Amino acid sequence: MTRAAARELAVQLCFANSANPVPAGEALDSFFEKEYYGTLAAESDGLDDYPSARQRDYIRGVVCGVAEHRDEIDAEIEKYSRGWKISRISKTALAVLRVAIYEMLYVDDVPAGVAISEAVELAKGYDVPETVSFINGVLGSFARSLSAEGEQPGE
Secondary structure, three states: OOHHHHHHHHHHHHHHHHHOOOOHHHHHHHHOOHHHHHHHOOOOHHHOOOOOHHHHHHHHHHHHHHHHOHHHHHHHHHHHOOOOOHHHOOHHHHHHHHHHHHHHHHOOOOOHHHHHHHHHHHHHHHOOHHHHHHHHHHHHHHHHHHHHOOOOOOO
């Protein structure tokens, strides 16, 4: 499984967690049970390979981190979405935005440009072009604000 595939899985799990607010750690424990995970391969092409320990750690870190920092992340999304309330943003777009902003703030080995590029590519598979542009705009504005404040994403 590639990092991009692990990121997509993290987005899907963040989406699921927002719809069914079970504690993220508990949901992940169930999800990564080999017997359960094996049944998912028939449902989705991207889940053929069971994630390595490193990939599971990355996914767990992102999903739990998004859950832990949701209020902070959502405040940033509202700030840079220019007049859009969180409730107006599609759940899929919101999951993509949350993961990308979490990565820019808290994942040291993911540069902001990579987080944005990967988020845009993921969004293309789930949303209409206008939503993809919206996601790109929000993330670009957020990344520029980090640079202007002298912060390095991931700190």
